[in-house]
Amino acid sequence: MRRENQRLADLLRDDQANLLSGWAAEYHKYAEGRGLTRDLQAQQTSILRELEAGIRADGNADNFNDPAWRVLREVLAQLSNERAAQGETADVTSGFVLALKRPIFDGLQRQTGGAVEGQIDVIWLTSAVVDRMAQWTVANYQKTREDIIVRQQHELMELSTPVIKLWDGVLAVPLIGTLDSSRAQMVMESLLERLVETGSELAIIDITGVPTVDTLVAQHLMKTVTAIRLMGAESIISGIRPQIAQTIVHLGIDLQGIVTKSTLADALRTAMRMTGHTVARAAS
Amino acid sequence: MATELAPTGSAPIRDERDIVQARALVRTLTAQLKFSLVEQTKMITAASELARNTMVYGRGGEMRWEIVAEGIRRGLRLHFEDQGPGIPDVEQALVDGWTTGSGLGMGLSGTKRLVNDFAIRTKVGEGTCVSITRWK
Amino acid sequence: MERIPILRMGKHLLVTIQIDMQDQTALQLQEDLATMVDKSGANGVLIDVSALEMVDSFIGRMLVSISDIGRLLGATTVVVGIRPAVAITLVELGLSLGGVKTALNVERGMALLDANRTI
Numbered sequence: 001m002r003r004e005n006q007r008l009a010d011l012l013r014d015d016q017a018n019l020l021s022g023w024a025a026e027y028h029k030y031a032e033g034r035g036l037t038r039d040l041q042a043q044q045t046s047i048l049r050e051l052e053a054g055i056r057a058d059g060n061a062d063n064f065n066d067p068a069w070r071v072l073r074e075v076l077a078q079l080s081n082e083r084a085a086q087g088e089t090a091d092v093t094s095g096f097v098l099a100l101k102r103p104i105f106d107g108l109q110r111q112t113g114g115a116v117e118g119q120i121d122v123i124w125l126t127s128a129v130v131d132r133m134a135q136w137t138v139a140n141y142q143k144t145r146e147d148i149i150v151r152q153q154h155e156l157m158e159l160s161t162p163v164i165k166l167w168d169g170v171l172a173v174p175l176i177g178t179l180d181s182s183r184a185q186m187v188m189e190s191l192l193e194r195l196v197e198t199g200s201e202l203a204i205i206d207i208t209g210v211p212t213v214d215t216l217v218a219q220h221l222m223k224t225v226t227a228i229r230l231m232g233a234e235s236i237i238s239g240i241r242p243q244i245a246q247t248i249v250h251l252g253i254d255l256q257g258i259v260t261k262s263t264l265a266d267a268l269r270t271a272m273r274m275t276g277h278t279v280a281r282a283a284s
Numbered sequence: 285m286a287t288e289l290a291p292t293g294s295a296p297i298r299d300e301r302d303i304v305q306a307r308a309l310v311r312t313l314t315a316q317l318k319f320s321l322v323e324q325t326k327m328i329t330a331a332s333e334l335a336r337n338t339m340v341y342g343r344g345g346e347m348r349w350e351i352v353a354e355g356i357r358r359g360l361r362l363h364f365e366d367q368g369p370g371i372p373d374v375e376q377a378l379v380d381g382w383t384t385g386s387g388l389g390m391g392l393s394g395t396k397r398l399v400n401d402f403a404i405r406t407k408v409g410e411g412t413c414v415s416i417t418r419w420k
Numbered sequence: 421m422e423r424i425p426i427l428r429m430g431k432h433l434l435v436t437i438q439i440d441m442q443d444q445t446a447l448q449l450q451e452d453l454a455t456m457v458d459k460s461g462a463n464g465v466l467i468d469v470s471a472l473e474m475v476d477s478f479i480g481r482m483l484v485s486i487s488d489i490g491r492l493l494g495a496t497t498v499v500v501g502i503r504p505a506v507a508i509t510l511v512e513l514g515l516s517l518g519g520v521k522t523a524l525n526v527e528r529g530m531a532l533l534d535a536n537r538t539i
Binding site for chain 1: 500502503504507508510511512516517522523524525528529
């Protein structure tokens with residue numbers, strides 16, 4: 001083990017109490033006057049323990065992906081995931097990690113009685129390693145936030161594109177809002193799944209709520225209709241407003257024989273007929 | 285059931301059985317990386333297409349895989365490499381295919397749509413390497 | 421090399437593909453079906469692909485060929501059970517299997533074949 005690693009490792013082992021309280025005090029400054037919560041306190045201990053283990057395994061700051069730092073990385077990832085999920089900010093989360101530097105420097109000073117000579121290596125080791133820890137923590141934090149946002153987007157998309165069973169064998173998807181490629185993908189997937197689940201023969205895709213239909217949207221619709229056909233069902237596109245009809249013709253989009261209707265009502269009427277149903281009003 | 289595959293590896297592509305094997309490998313790898321069912325199917329299908337190209341046009345070669353990372357996101361990258369005749373007109377190859385109704389062709393344009401990243405290195409008389417990546 | 425079995429059900433032939441086929445196996449199936457349709461005078465062929473997790477361009481072309489060959493020999497072909505993920509992938513690849521009749525499952529497929537019998 002390198003000499004500076006040895007020094008730092010011994011300090012982490014021998015001066016825990018001081019390090020913990022110094023860390024709490026420093027965090028106070030980074031976190032806009034906040035104190036340590038109980039879980040943060042618990043995490044302090046495990047971070048110090050895994051940091052010491054990594055230092056003793058001769059880890060250095062140049063390669064934080066080294067196996068020597070594996071457990072420390074896991075502990076920090078867990079920390080940032082929890083902070084992110086609780087809505088803590090990135091700077092306070094990284095501030096918690098960075099606040100560890102000062103108490104370690106103070107500890108090193110106590111060890112040597114204030115002498116500065118020969119300290120550079122261990123000070124550099126400390127500073128560089130804590131910086132890496134903070135970087136790693138922030139990267140994980142950001143990933144967690146992104147995952148949360150993606151999940152929320154998904155949920156929103158699902159809520160806004162429900163697949164409805166209109167009748168025996170007839171499904172309907174009322175599309176509302178712009179149809180981008182990820183949304184189109186999601187509509188296709190849930191529609192096809194529901195086709196299998198319900199054993200339906202017909203899907204009505206209603207685009208009344210889609211503001212513009214350009215070549216890209218038309219492509220998405222075509223792909224969806226083709227996929228439905230591959231699975232042995234038929235589609236009807238409804239909600240073609242006059243402006244949309246004109247756009248489609250002007251753009252030269254060929255809907256290749258897909259049945260289209262201007263209203264959902266018309267589509268349902270056609271769907272009932274296509275699936276062999278007759279609708280009759282009861283005699284009063 | 286299956287043990288975890290190493291983050292990198294390779295498999296030969298000499299005959300038809302190797303194409304089936306390549307599909308099975310990609311199935312295991314994409315499942316390991318927890319891709320969704322649709323993502324898995326797309327990647328396995330792309331691998332099948334490219335493996336067949338390697339065998340048919342490249343006169344045999346190999347498939348190499350690597351689990352890649354870009355920052356925090358992870359993905360699967362596959363390389364299909366042969367020392368075959370190479371592709372004289374890549375632009376043309378990327379346009380032709382079943383979509384133009386010309387029958388066969390290498391179907392590269394379709395395969396490209398199944399993956400996130402698509403790269404092709406080829407030299408006439410030396411060989412071809414097609415690399416595809418799907419990110420999680 | 422495995423050979424896909426072809427079952428006879430009345431005036432129809434039923435094929436259930438349950439393995440990840442080698443190219444040769446697919447070609448053999450095509451040949452076997454042509455022979456069987458001719459020999460049995462069947463007027464309907466049902467191909468169940470519900471066990472297939474993947475259909476690539478080779479298998480796609482096989483299905484189109486079987487359908488075309490069958491038609492020439494006087495039989496209608498229906499492919500049943502294409503999974504959602506497979507359908508999505510085929511569409512993305514640009515393969516719409518034009519000319520091939522499809523149905524959601526074996527039951528529907530049979531109904532389709534019976535309805536087509538009057539042709």
